[in-house]
Amino acid sequence: MPSPTFEQPEQIRELFDRIAPHYDFFNQTLSLGLHQVWKRMAVRWSGASSGDHVLDLCCGTGDLALQLARRVGRRGRVVGLDFSPAMLNIARHRSRQLFPNHPIEWVLGDALTLPFPNDSFDAVTMGYGLRNVSDIPQALREIRRVLKPGCRAAILDFHRPTGIPFLEHFQRWYLNTQVVAQAKALGLGSEYAYIDPSLDRFPSGEEQRQMALQAGFASAKFYPLAWGMMGVLVIEACHCDRQCSAS
Numbered sequence: 001m002p003s004p005t006f007e008q009p010e011q012i013r014e015l016f017d018r019i020a021p022h023y024d025f026f027n028q029t030l031s032l033g034l035h036q037v038w039k040r041m042a043v044r045w046s047g048a049s050s051g052d053h054v055l056d057l058c059c060g061t062g063d064l065a066l067q068l069a070r071r072v073g074r075r076g077r078v079v080g081l082d083f084s085p086a087m088l089n090i091a092r093h094r095s096r097q098l099f100p101n102h103p104i105e106w107v108l109g110d111a112l113t114l115p116f117p118n119d120s121f122d123a124v125t126m127g128y129g130l131r132n133v134s135d136i137p138q139a140l141r142e143i144r145r146v147l148k149p150g151c152r153a154a155i156l157d158f159h160r161p162t163g164i165p166f167l168e169h170f171q172r173w174y175l176n177t178q179v180v181a182q183a184k185a186l187g188l189g190s191e192y193a194y195i196d197p198s199l200d201r202f203p204s205g206e207e208q209r210q211m212a213l214q215a216g217f218a219s220a221k222f223y224p225l226a227w228g229m230m231g232v233l234v235i236e237a238c239h240c241d242r243q244c245s246a247s
């Protein structure tokens with residue numbers, strides 16, 4: 001779940017192309033498998049249900065899209081979008097193995113200029129993507145644009161457990177020693193060294209909430225997970241159309 005300091009989307013894309021072959025192993029080991037639990041919560045909070053048409057942004061190797069496929073079933077439709085071809089190739093391969101009869105659409109594209117019409121989706125998820133996009137307000141506006149009225153998005157990412165010094169120290173220690181050490185062993189030390197500093201620049205839960213309201217969402221709630229070391233931003237589009245004064 002690394003995040004670069006680079007501002008250039010091209011550099012971000014190259015970073016994820018490089019780490020793609022190791023990405024799933026790393027997530028699983030470093031979170032002790034817990035990332036799947038947090039992802040399940042994000043999927044549930046997105047409000048996706050049977051038969052829905054849903055989008056997973058910055059889908060990477062496809063964890064959230066695969067969970068969404070289980071949730072929406074054969075009558076539903078799942079789209080996973082990412083701008084890293086290497087990450088998408090792994091996602092495509094996994095979905096062919098796990099859901100041979102329920103093809104997920106894998107789209108190579110940019111979360112900042114989504115190639116979908118307005119009001120396309122019943123739910124949107126994004127896991128560890130918001131911290132990586134180069135323009136967070138624009139990503140939120142695009143999510144708002146493609147969500148149908150009254151529908152929700154759930155955005156999972158790291159968070160600082162501020163106000164709990166022990167946990168903040170633990171998180172910094174874990175990221176700067178354990179994660180970086182394991183990454184170095186795979187030749188990816190510098191790629192993963194960025195996670196901890198990236199959290200200092202990433203907006204807090206309350207700041208994310210305010211940004212979502214500014215992007216036109218009618219409501220925004222932030223749910224801390226893992227004692228505040230992770231969090232899910234749940235945002236809901238107004239029931240009226242996009243021009244409504246409530247949004």
Ligand SMILES: C[S@@+](CC[C@H](N)C(=O)[O-])C[C@H]1O[C@@H](n2cnc3c(N)ncnc32)[C@H](O)[C@@H]1O
Nearest residue numbers: 001016058059060082083084110111127128132
């Ligand atoms: C840390 S990974 C998360 C992958 C997956 N969602 C997960 O939770 O395991 C971040 C992903 O965001 C993608 N990404 C970053 N900026 C993007 C953008 N502007 N448009 C599309 N994908 C982007 C990267 O290619 C990478 O696959």
